[in-house]
Amino acid sequence: MQGKIKPNLPQKQVVLPFKKSVEIAVKSIKSRFFRTLITTMSLILAISFYAYIKVNLDIISSITVSNDKAAIQRLSLQGIEIPGEGRAMELSPQERWILFLSLLVCVVGIVNTQLMAVADRFREIGTMKCLGALDRFILRLFLIEAALQGLIGSALGGAAGALIACLGALVKYGSSIAGLVSLNQILTSVFSAVVLGCLLSIIGVLYPALLAAKMQPVEAMRGRD
Numbered sequence: 001m002q003g004k005i006k007p008n009l010p011q012k013q014v015v016l017p018f019k020k021s022v023e024i025a026v027k028s029i030k031s032r033f034f035r036t037l038i039t040t041m042s043l044i045l046a047i048s049f050y051a052y053i054k055v056n057l058d059i060i061s062s063i064t065v066s067n068d069k070a071a072i073q074r075l076s077l078q079g080i081e082i083p084g085e086g087r088a089m090e091l092s093p094q095e096r097w098i099l100f101l102s103l104l105v106c107v108v109g110i111v112n113t114q115l116m117a118v119a120d121r122f123r124e125i126g127t128m129k130c131l132g133a134l135d136r137f138i139l140r141l142f143l144i145e146a147a148l149q150g151l152i153g154s155a156l157g158g159a160a161g162a163l164i165a166c167l168g169a170l171v172k173y174g175s176s177i178a179g180l181v182s183l184n185q186i187l188t189s190v191f192s193a194v195v196l197g198c199l200l201s202i203i204g205v206l207y208p209a210l211l212a213a214k215m216q217p218v219e220a221m222r223g224r225d
Helices: 018-033 035-067 067-076 093-120 122-130 135-173 175-178 181-211 216-221
Strands: none
Touching: 018 093, 018 135, 035 093, 035 135, 035 175, 035 181, 093 135, 093 181, 122 135, 135 175, 135 181, 175 216
């Protein structure tokens, strides 16, 4: 007796291009501009403070290794302790704690804002799920939005913090320090601030994104009823 032969029907899987995911993420950011602005502002403030601390430390370090007596004397007049020969300038324990707390508050703010964003997008998430969106697509969408916000916010924050630090140094130590400061060192600090900002933004959105990705379509559709 011959068994029934089941035809092998071709299974077609629709894969959304990464470029299209970016377009959807950009439209989502534009449609929630004020909420995005609040999230980005907290990131800008935290990263600008980080960049200010880092660039200010770079400027002081450049002055101390320059052997410019006049500039070093200005540092002493500002109450800055000059490290011994062969020792690098470091953040004080108080500065480290303040910096850590500011970054922690930034991450908590991002998580809170993103959780509210998930609650506001229940129907949107449910609709995408009903249309066949996989968990990884929802996750990727939130991560792209977070990366874009992190890049913009940290770039603005890093530039603002570095600019404030440089202007403050010119006022406190005089314009003669311009030739003593290493531009590459400052740019490296700004770049590290941008990278840190992007990481904080992505870390802050991980839990809300996983929550949205694991949501069942029916649950999502009636979540705002």
